[in-house]
Amino acid sequence: MFWNGQTVMQAHEEIDEHTNEEIFPLDVSKISQTPTKLPDGMEWCVIDPEDEDAVSAVHRFLAENYVEDNEGNFRFRYSYGFIRWVFGQPGAEKEWLVGIKSGGAIVGFISGFPVRVSVREKEVCMAEVDFLCLDRSMRKKGIAPLLIREMGRRVNAKGCGQAVYTVGGRITRPFTAARYYHRQISIRKLLSVGFSVLPRGSTVEEYEKMNRICVDGAGVFRRTTKADVKTIKSLLDETKDRWEVRRVFSEEEIEYVFCSDGGVVSLVSEDKDTFISFYTVSTVAIKENTEILCGYIYYYAAKRKADLLGAVRSVLSLCQEMGVDVLNCLDGMENGVFIGELGFVPGDGMLHYYLFNWKLGYTPSEKVFLSLL
CATH class of the missing domain: 3.40.630.30 (Gcn5-related N-acetyltransferase (GNAT))
Structure with a gap:
């Protein structure tokens, strides 16, 4: 194999939970300058x-x-x-x-x-x-x-x-894993392509009512601008101690990822105590040739964990305006604050996180602040 x-990290290895070290020191002088050989043609x-x-x-x-x-x-x-x-x-x-x-x-x-x-x-x-x-x-x-x-x-x-x-399946030894959760928005569309299943004993109308987007309790949020770079950097720095493994963003990266008209939609609260981001990707129902617009919660930071609830309510409201059919997240980071409260349901998929040339004891997904596109 x-x-x-x-x-x-190999699947059979015994790794202490406190392990955190490089596996093999890199010597650049020993790296081949010749590309890997490919088959003819x-x-x-x-x-x-x-x-x-x-x-x-x-x-x-x-x-x-x-x-x-x-x-x-x-x-x-x-x-x-x-x-x-x-x-x-x-x-x-x-x-x-x-x-x-x-x-x-x-x-x-x-x-x-x-x-x-x-x-x-x-x-x-x-x-x-x-x-x-x-x-x-x-x-x-x-x-x-x-x-x-x-x-x-x-x-x-x-x-x-x-x-x-990250890989959906388990290939070697991951350092963490998380399950996908889905907040359904366009109920009839999701049912028609088999993305969702109508609960036994429920009508479509009842299921739609059950999944209605409620904006009560949503915070006051606006789209980010380049003027928010330092605010986001400060929020990320203030909340960094919550994570054992986390992405570190420079101000240049924050501006490009969270404060420009790119692939990510980012919101910041009026009091500048919370920011949240998400992106959208279409998923094609192959047999029906129908596109489902999926939102994915990306990175966020909130001085008070409870404020995430209002932030995600705002994201759901915006997703509905944008024509997003379903909002997805993992059960990692601090997503447990809102998953149950806002009607996210568990999916079939898992996501396993791996490191190359680094050995790390298993880390609970709620302590991992990494979100790959």
């Missing part, structure tokens, strides 16, 4: 985030081949604008947007972005790895390990020795 030979390519045609090609490739549920009923479909926004993050390394071409067409892709992660007070430079995807014709042919190995080589060559990534 590919992962057995990698510098990751394939070649590596780099996606230039400024090249609209190249980004469009990746967008089409992901739309046709990216994550599906186990039954093959639903597939993620990121918008072109969202993909381009993700690729343009501050500090992004063009060489970490890696594709494989065959016959001039993209048949494989993986991306990485440099981030800073505080792991129990140790701040570590990591690559946030995402969008691993293969054309259907290339699956189960040993191509995915080549993409992962090449990404690792490129990341290491830049002096970065660690990576963080």
Whole structure:
């Protein structure tokens, strides 16, 4: 198995809960400058985030081949604008947007972005790895390990020795895991495509009434602007002690991610004590060829945990205005404050969090402040 030979926590390892250390020190001088060998007829390519045609090609490739549920009923479909926004993050390394071409067409892709992660007070430079995807014709042919190995080589060559990534399934030993929860908004649409199931003994009208969005108790929030960068930075700093593992944002990153017209919608309270963000991604019901617009709660910070309830009420109200069909979250971070109160229901999916070249004792998901796109 590919992962057995990698510098990751192995499933069979006995790891003390207090463990927090690098597995293998990085020596950049020993990193190969030669790209990983590919089968005949394939070649590596780099996606230039400024090249609209190249980004469009990746967008089409992901739309046709990216994550599906186990039954093959639903597939993620990121918008072109969202993909381009993700690729343009501050500090992004063009060489970490890696594709494989065959016959001039993209048949494989993986991306990485440099981030800073505080792991129990140790701040570590990591690559946030995402969008691993293969054309259907290339699956189960040993191509995915080549993409992962090449990404690792490129990341290491830049002096970065660690990576963080998430997977729906369990592949090695995760340092935490969380379950997806869903707050249904467009009940009839979700029922019609099989995303939701009508509870036994309920009518559609009763189920709609049960899931009506109530704005009572919502805080007074507005969209963020660039003037809110320092407020958000202050809120993140004030709440950092709540987390054992957390993403560390610079002011430049905060401005790009939370205070610009990009892929994330961010709100700040009138008293500037709370901020919250979410993003939207379409999920295609494949058989019905119907798009479901899904919202995902992203990062937030509240001086008082109880204020999250009003913040998420405001997000739900805005989602309804935007035509979002369902708002999703995980049962990690401080989401337990609002999940039950606001009608989120457990889904079938789990998300497992992994670290490359770092050994960490299991950490409860409510102590992990990481949200990968």
